[in-house]
Amino acid sequence: MKQSLLLFAAAAILASCAKQNDTTALTGSGLDPQKFVTEINGKPTALYTLKNNAGMEACITNYGGRVVSLMVPDKDGVMRDVVLGHDNIDDYINIDGNFGALIGRYGNRIDHGRFTLNDSVYQLPVNNYGHSLHGGPTGFHHALWEATQPNDSTLRLTLFSPDGDAGYPGNINVSVVYSLRPDNALAINYEATTDRPTILNLTNHSYFNISGDLSTDILDQDVYINADAFTPIDSTFMTDGEIRAVDGTPFDFRQPKQVGRDIEADDLQLRNGLGYDHNFVLNTHGDSTAVAARVHSPASGIVMEVYTDEPGLQFYVGNFLDSTVKGKNAIAYPYRGAIVMETQHYPNSPNIPQWPSTVITPDSTYHSTCIYRFTTE
Numbered sequence: 001m002k003q004s005l006l007l008f009a010a011a012a013i014l015a016s017c018a019k020q021n022d023t024t025a026l027t028g029s030g031l032d033p034q035k036f037v038t039e040i041n042g043k044p045t046a047l048y049t050l051k052n053n054a055g056m057e058a059c060i061t062n063y064g065g066r067v068v069s070l071m072v073p074d075k076d077g078v079m080r081d082v083v084l085g086h087d088n089i090d091d092y093i094n095i096d097g098n099f100g101a102l103i104g105r106y107g108n109r110i111d112h113g114r115f116t117l118n119d120s121v122y123q124l125p126v127n128n129y130g131h132s133l134h135g136g137p138t139g140f141h142h143a144l145w146e147a148t149q150p151n152d153s154t155l156r157l158t159l160f161s162p163d164g165d166a167g168y169p170g171n172i173n174v175s176v177v178y179s180l181r182p183d184n185a186l187a188i189n190y191e192a193t194t195d196r197p198t199i200l201n202l203t204n205h206s207y208f209n210i211s212g213d214l215s216t217d218i219l220d221q222d223v224y225i226n227a228d229a230f231t232p233i234d235s236t237f238m239t240d241g242e243i244r245a246v247d248g249t250p251f252d253f254r255q256p257k258q259v260g261r262d263i264e265a266d267d268l269q270l271r272n273g274l275g276y277d278h279n280f281v282l283n284t285h286g287d288s289t290a291v292a293a294r295v296h297s298p299a300s301g302i303v304m305e306v307y308t309d310e311p312g313l314q315f316y317v318g319n320f321l322d323s324t325v326k327g328k329n330a331i332a333y334p335y336r337g338a339i340v341m342e343t344q345h346y347p348n349s350p351n352i353p354q355w356p357s358t359v360i361t362p363d364s365t366y367h368s369t370c371i372y373r374f375t376t377e
Contacts, residue, residue, distance in 0.1 A: 028057040029069035029081045030329070035088040036061050036068075043144040045089050048155050052180040055079065056374070060178055063092055064141040065102030065157050067206045069328070072184060072374040075301025080212025082302065082374075084338050087328045095325060098205040101141035102176055103134045105161065105168050106358070107203035108279065108314060108347035111238055115350035117169065117359065118197055124167040129236035134205070136166045140174075141205070153180040163196070170198035185373035192366040199358045200366050201345045203310075207318065207338035210295055210302040210374075214327065217336045218317060219260030224294040225253035225315060227280035231346055235272050241352045243281055251278065256296065259317055259339070274319040275336065279312045279346050286311065288369050293341055296377065307371040308343035311356045316340040343370040 026032055027049050036047035040063065047068065050058040057071040057079075068085045085099045086092050092099075113124035113132035125136040134141065145157035155178045163171045174192045181187055190202045209218055230251050231239045246252040250262035250270060263275050270276070284290040286309045293306040293313055306313065318338040326332050349355045360366045 027059050027069065028071050028079060029059060031059055031069060031087055036063075038089050040093070040144055045144065046147065048147060048149055050149075050153050050155055050178065050180045052153050052182055052184070054182065054184050056180055056184050058178065058180055058186055060100075060155055061089065061092065062145045062147040062157060063089060064143065065145050065176060066092060066141070067100035067178075067186075067204070070186065070206070072210075072302060073376065074212055075376040078212075080300060080302070081214070081328070082208055082210045082212055082304075084207035084209065084214055084327055084333055091327075097325060098134060098141050099207055099327070101205045102145070102157070102202070103205050103342070104140035104174065104200065104202045105135050105166065105172070106132070106199060106201045106350075107134060107342060107344045108201065109133050109238060111348050111351050113167070115199065117199065117350070120169070122167055122169060129238070131236065131238060138166050140202075145176075154178070168198055170194040170196040172198065172200065174202070176202070181373075183373060184375065185371050188370045190366065190368040192360065193362070194360050194366075195362055197359060197361045199350050200360050201349070201358045202366075202368055203314075203342040203344045204370060205340060205342060206372075207340055208295065208304060208372075209338050210304050211297040211299040212302065213299070214337070215331050215334065217334050218339050219258065219263070219336060220298060221259055221339065222256040222296040222298070223253050223259055223315075223339070224256040224291075225280050225313065226283045226290070226292050227313070228254070228283055229281040231279045231281065231312075232269055233272050233278060237273065237277065239279070239347045239352070241354065246280075251276075251280075253280075253293075256294065259336075263317070263336075275317055277314075277316045277319060279314050279344070281346075282308075282311055282313055284308070288371065292343070295339055295341075301376045303375045303377055305373045305375070306341050306343065307369075307373065309367075309369045310343040310345060312344050312346045314340065314342040314344055314347075316342075343368070
């Protein structure tokens with residue numbers, strides 16, 4: 001009898017430990033890292049968790065370099081997940097979308113997927129209104145990145161993209177470092193080298209809803225964009241080289257205003273973009289210490305500031321979300337349920353010589369910085 005009681009007690013202790021381990025295995029945002037473990041083309045996928053001393057947490061998978069969750073404190077000190085995404089690797093693989101992804105080789109669009117470089121014409125696969133969008137259907141958002149985590153707050157992802165990958169010239173080596181800074185900022189630093197001239201325009205495609213309630217739209221959130229001009233688009237979302245002043249248009253965010261204030265205005269550019277889906281010409285002139293954009297949620301009190309050394313910022317508000325895609329916690333992501341702020345060179349720059357160049361050569365290293373910093377008010 002005594003032996004039976006001892007065995008029962010031991011079994012109870014083991015069960016309790018297993019339960020504790022199951023609990024502690026989850027991330028702060030409630031993700032199960034085991035649901036991100038698989039193999040794609042013989043390469044392993046995983047979920048990596050970053051933390052800073054202030055309690056902020058970022059979870060990132062090496063499949064597409066995607067930011068899966070981002071926990072930041074609200075005005076009451078409650079930690080909230082502020083990015084849309086999925087809670088398992090299968091959904092990222094099988095559901096078409098760029099939630100949180102690293103975008104390359106070319107963020108945004110290239111007209112009809114065609115550009116000329118040093119008298120050679122290159123044709124890329126097209127995947128969006130007859131254009132090449134975000135590197136095409138096999139862009140970096142589908143790549144398996146090599147991952148190393150040197151410390152609790154840093155993740156380094158690397159990728160080799162061979163000459164001819166998705167139609168682009170040149171062998172390139174890309175390094176992207178995600179880091180959680182002590183000031184509650186998620187910093188993304190990009191570097192790349194090439195062995196022959198090519199074009200490159202890297203960015204991140206995180207969908208933010210800084211209310212922390214991913215089931216709601218973002219129309220009541222206040223946005224500031226430090227830009228006097230934007231690049232108009234046609235009905236296929238393509239730019240043609242025009243830079244237009246925001247003054248007197250619904251695209252004037254030089255004073256903070258709610259996203260929803262002007263979004264239904266009778267304006268051709270809003271009709272072409274189905275709302276806001278436009279590149280803004282930043283006034284920051286490459287100064288990554290100057291605020292490029294700012295978002296504030298009255299509901300949570302969370303403020304997100306964007307800093308970059310890039311000349312442009314794509315501002316998109318989830319116009320293609322329609323509640324058909326279910327994400328973390330089975331939430332159906334609603335129409336206009338997120339804000340995307342992609343730091344970048346302008347769309348279609350390889351075909352518009354007067355715009356900042358996206359050409360890189362073997363003589364120099366590509367650098368780009370994007371910082372999303374979170375505070376409250």
